[in-house]
Amino acid sequence: MSRRRALHLVEVGVRWPPETFLCWKLEGMAAAGMRVTVASRAIFEPDAKLPGVEVLALLQAGERPTRRFVARKLLVSLVAAPRRTLRMLYEISRLESDWLRERGGLTRVLGNYLPLMRLRPDVVHFEWQSAAVYYLPLRKVWNAPLVTSCHGSEVTLYPYVPGQEYWTRRLVSMFEGMAAVHCVSESLRRGVVELGLEPAKARVIRQGVDPQLFRPNGGPPDDGRTFRVISIAWLRWVKGLEWAVEAVRRLVDAGVPVEFTIIGDDPKDEVGEPSERERIAHAVADAGLDEHVQLVERAPSQEVARRLQTSHAYLLPSLDEGLPTVVLEAMASGVPVVATDCGGVSEAVTDGVEGFVVPPRDAEALAAALTRLWREPDLRRRMGEAARDTATSRFTLERQLDEFHALYREVARA
Numbered sequence: 324m325s326r327r328r329a330l331h332l333v334e335v336g337v338r339w340p341p342e343t344f345l346c347w348k349l350e351g352m353a354a355a356g357m358r359v360t361v362a363s364r365a366i367f368e369p370d371a372k373l374p375g376v377e378v379l380a381l382l383q384a385g386e387r388p389t390r391r392f393v394a395r396k397l398l399v400s401l402v403a404a405p406r407r408t409l410r411m412l413y414e415i416s417r418l419e420s421d422w423l424r425e426r427g428g429l430t431r432v433l434g435n436y437l438p439l440m441r442l443r444p445d446v447v448h449f450e451w452q453s454a455a456v457y458y459l460p461l462r463k464v465w466n467a468p469l470v471t472s473c474h475g476s477e478v479t480l481y482p483y484v485p486g487q488e489y490w491t492r493r494l495v496s497m498f499e500g501m502a503a504v505h506c507v508s509e510s511l512r513r514g515v516v517e518l519g520l521e522p523a524k525a526r527v528i529r530q531g532v533d534p535q536l537f538r539p540n541g542g543p544p545d546d547g548r549t550f551r552v553i554s555i556a557w558l559r560w561v562k563g564l565e566w567a568v569e570a571v572r573r574l575v576d577a578g579v580p581v582e583f584t585i586i587g588d589d590p591k592d593e594v595g596e597p598s599e600r601e602r603i604a605h606a607v608a609d610a611g612l613d614e615h616v617q618l619v620e621r622a623p624s625q626e627v628a629r630r631l632q633t634s635h636a637y638l639l640p641s642l643d644e645g646l647p648t649v650v651l652e653a654m655a656s657g658v659p660v661v662a663t664d665c666g667g668v669s670e671a672v673t674d675g676v677e678g679f680v681v682p683p684r685d686a687e688a689l690a691a692a693l694t695r696l697w698r699e700p701d702l703r704r705r706m707g708e709a710a711r712d713t714a715t716s717r718f719t720l721e722r723q724l725d726e727f728h729a730l731y732r733e734v735a736r737a
Contacts, residue, residue, distance in 0.1 A: 330735055331358045333444040336454025338365040338591060339378055343624045344530055344648045345450065349376050351724035357731070362439055365591065379442075381435045388434040396437050404441065407464050411440050414460040426457065440464050445735045448505075452477040456493045459500050468502035468734040473511045475645035475666060476561055482518060495519050502734040505727075508646040508667020526730055529670070531723030532651040534715045536624060539657030539707070540632040550574070550581045550697045553634040553658075555627060555649040556641070558587040558599040563640040563663065565606050569686035570640070570693065572610045577690075579697050581615055583638070584630065588621035631656040635703060636696050641665055642683050655714035659706035661692040671718065677710040 332352055337345060339361060353359045353375025362379040369380075382388060400408040415423075415432065423429055439461055448470045449455035455471040462469055482491040498504060498520045505526055506512040512525045543551050552571070556562040564585060574581045589598035600618070607616045622630070627649075631637070637653035637660045644666035651671060653660055660678035662668045663685075674680040679692035696703045 329356055329358045330445045330731060331360070331443065332731060333360045333362060333439075333442055333447045335362045335439065335447060335449050335458055337361050337363055337450050338367065339363040340368055340371040340373070342648075346373060347531065347533065347720055348724065348727060349373055351720065352727065352731075355724065355728050357728075360442065360444070362442075364435065379438055381438060382431060388430060390430050393430050393433050393437070397433060400437055400440065407440055411436055411461065411464045414463060418460060436461060443467075446470060446731045448472070448731075450474075452494060452497065455501070456497045459497050462500050468737065469500060470503045470505060470730070470734060471497070471501055472505040472507070473515055473645065474507055475511070476643050478511065478518060479514045479645075479666065480561065480643045491518070498524070502737065503730060505730070506645075508670050510667045510670070511645050528723060528726045528730065529646055529667075529718060530648045530651055531720035532648065532655045532714055532718050533720060534655050537628050537631065537652045537655035537714075539711060542657065542707070543633045543635055545700050548580060550579055550636075550693075551634045552581060552583045552636045552638050552693060553586070553630055553653075554584070554638045554640070555586045555652075556639075557590050558603065559590050559596055560599055561641060561643050562599075563642045563683065564599065564603050566684060566686045566689060567638055567640040568603070568606045568610055568612065568616065570638070570689035571612055571615060573686060573690035574693060574697075575612065575615055577694060579694060581693075581697075583612075583616045584634075585616070585618045586620075586622055586627065586630065587618060627652065628656065631658055634658055636661055636693055637678075638689065638693070639663060639668065640683075640689060641668075644668055646671060651714050651718045654710035655718075657707040657711040659696055659703055659710055661689060661696070663689075671713070672710075676706070677713055678706055 349359055350373050359375060360377045360379055362381055364381045364383060366380055423432060426432055444465055444467045446468055447465060450472050452471055495518060501524060503526050504515055504520055504524050505528055507530055509527055512527050515525055516522050554567055571581055571583045589600060590596045604618060631653055637658045639650055639662035641663055642665060646667035650660055654677055660672050662672055662680055663683040664680045665683050669680055672678050672680055681688035681692055
């Protein structure tokens with residue numbers, strides 16, 4: 324690779340605009356001198372911009388290209404880049420017919436592959452393993468190192484669910500084609516190695532958080548009138564929000580004047596799971612908690628930061644996690660955390676220091692930890708200060724960006 328040319332990083336399978344933690348990463352890579360391209364099948368705000376980041380629109384959800392349209396694109400590619408196009412067609416010919424059918428057929432797959440085939444990246448990063456599996460046939464067309472990220476349930480949960488054997492085989496096969504696999508926690512690194520990944524390929528790079536955006540700002544008033552608890556999560560069953568609702572019911576029964584806010588968005592299409600929004604709403608109503616629980620739509624980062632600043636405690640009742648960015652955001656905001664002991668949570672939150680870590684599926688333990696924070700304002704303050712110190716010393720954006728930059732340089736050289 325010539326020193327005169329900036330390293331070209333292509334991120335594939337990211338929605339646009341990306342989640343906050345990905346915005347920070349992409350902007351940071353561009354600021355470090357990389358050329359950054361995001362290829363997306365889920366563009367919600369076409370006019371959204373990130374400094375130094377290019378956007379390549381692939382076929383969007385629901386878009387149905389005609390055979391004639393794709394045939395014209397294919398003919399242009401055969402003329403402009405015959406070798407690469409023929410290589411792509413050969414790799415597609417090796418795919419199973421069931422695989423193609425499940426992904427919308429040959430026409431749709433070609434419609435997504437053709438724009439990507441023309442790129443000449445130095446590194447390709449798939450933020451989600453489902454995207455890595457989908458685009459793996461382009462590996463020999465790009466002739467560039469591939470990296471995928473592990474954030475949680477794709478490797479820690481689904482491979483062990485009955486009926487997911489096909490996905491597990493695809494996952495293991497995909498790992499073989501990766502130059503490196505990024506894990507957001509040590510627990511995930513152990514998980515991918517157990518699935519068969521070469522240990523040398525697994526790299527732990529933990530999330531970073533912006534300490535200026537997420538910072539204490541006086542906090543909520545400790546007037547004894549309201550105990551404000553907040554959760555921020557995709558509305559998926561794995562987030563365990565029904566246990567949070569049950570814990571809040573216990574608080575109300577104990578006389579705690581709790582207000583619980585859930586900031587939640589429906590799962591992305593690529594997750595392949597139904598939203599839990601209606602079920603959570605029914606659970607709240609059945610528990611008689613309409614006056615105590617508020618379920619609100621996804622909010623921009625500035626609004627999330629404001630709500631964290633006015634909360635007494637952050638609640639994470641998940642059944643499975645990697646290392647949740649929202650926990651780090653709460654910690655940086657000086658908010659003590661009550662979380663279940665799953666995935667990499669305990670790599671950020673030490674029980675009794677930055678908050679409390681309790682067993683999953685234990686509403687009683689969640690309620691007991693929250694009740695203690697309500698009754699002991701000094702403990703709540705000490706834990707909030709410890710949380711801020713941990714977030715700003717161990718989970719910095721600078722460290723995260725430096726580690727990604729080093730990883731990309733390493734795999735590009737290799």
